[in-house]
Amino acid sequence: MGFLHDIGKYILMISSMFTRPENLSMYAKETMRQVYQIGIGSVLIIAIVSTFVGAVTAVQFSYQLLDIGLIPMWWMGIIVRDSLILEMAPTICALLLAGKVGSNIASELGSMRVTEQIDALEIMGVNTTAYLIGPKIMGGLIIVPFLIVMAVALGIIGGGVAGVLGDFFSIADYIRGLQDGHEAFYIVIMLIKCYVFAFIITSIACYQGFYVKGGALEIGNASTRAVVNSSIVIIIANFLIAFLLL
């Protein structure tokens, strides 16, 4: 029952956002603040992690395929590229962002609830779900795809550098693989994942933070729930997208 109650409340929260903004420029300003906060604040961690994910993908596949010896090493470019585009970059970045951005959003909204800042906005006549939650979701939808595209690029670079340094393949082989058999549909799947994951991360974190009751302890709990719940939903959504589209 608790689960169904949460689902219903979550849907009501999302639907209550769709009203005419009191002042469009304030909403736009808040959305850009969220883009900056989510995007710029996450660039470094996404860059580091995606570079090393690309590197480890190249090294591990090369090591295992060398043992088999049936596959030409220029295929490594294809393997690294496609695994990053289809799976590694969107999913790992989304899980990282669920931890970093999700906990940040939940604790920010939770603190605002506990210190009556949300009540203050309501008394002023502001639609609090639209003003506080809308720009966060919109900010996520704008910036997360950029972060994931950046992660793919850095992962491919990381894979190439690691493979060449480890003497698994030459840079010419790697580039040949990257250029071979490119499927534009994989990019479409990646972008679908980007938008779905961005929505999941921001909206679940907003839900957890917005309805906090109590004090500091509950803010911490809401933050944890935001990360755990959005991570689970991301994994399930990832499977469903792959299952339905591939």
Added chain:
Amino acid sequence: MIEVRNIKKRFGTQEILMGISTQFQKGKCNLIIGSSGAGKTVFLKCLVGLFNPEDGDILYDNRPIGSMGVKEKKKLRNEMGMLFQGNALFDSLTVEQNVRFPLDMFSEMSMEEKTERVNFCLSRVNLENANDKYPGEISGGMMKRVGIARAIVMNPKYLFCDEPNSGLDPKTALVIDELIKEITIEYNITTVINTHDMNSVMGIGDKVTFLHQGYKHWEGSKEQVMEESENKELYEFIFASDFLKKLREAALQNK
């Protein structure tokens, strides 16, 4: 004027407000007092529309809030200002941005006009040269002043204050009380104050409403509070300390 008609509120099976009716007059400081758990905060939150009462209605200058549409409620909320117990200032905004926020959101003023209005409100609460400071950088008394400035920046018809003196030293508390009183008279606002502070009751209580266990138990002026001795609950609440009991006796003897 705000008229409250028989409002009832419960959470689950627990009844918090059990049919409260009263009136709050324009240009006066209307105080709601009562011990912890009496229902003061729930009552105030029902007044401002944060909670919906199960029964009864609240009329703002003969406009019943219960039958208002979304647009009318929004318009009414633009006529309200509220000072919160914990100030509820936005941490990420400066003092000036906090006070300017309602203007940014709802007014058509130019930036110069807004700045002028903000500076006027800040000077009205005797808080100058703090425009660029963040809430975390100013004292509790200054935060209350910023809260009052933000509450009056839209020229409200109704001002609500939840425990305006909590966490303040007695001297600053008196200053805040005086400020609320002055603003109420100056702008002819209907002010409703939720308080525990007996200094506020004696100082600015034009009308005092005593809540006890979800009921309106007593109502009168600050002068009547001093003379009241038949209402046991009110007497025990107001004159809880020996000091206040002696003060009351001395006041009655002098009379």
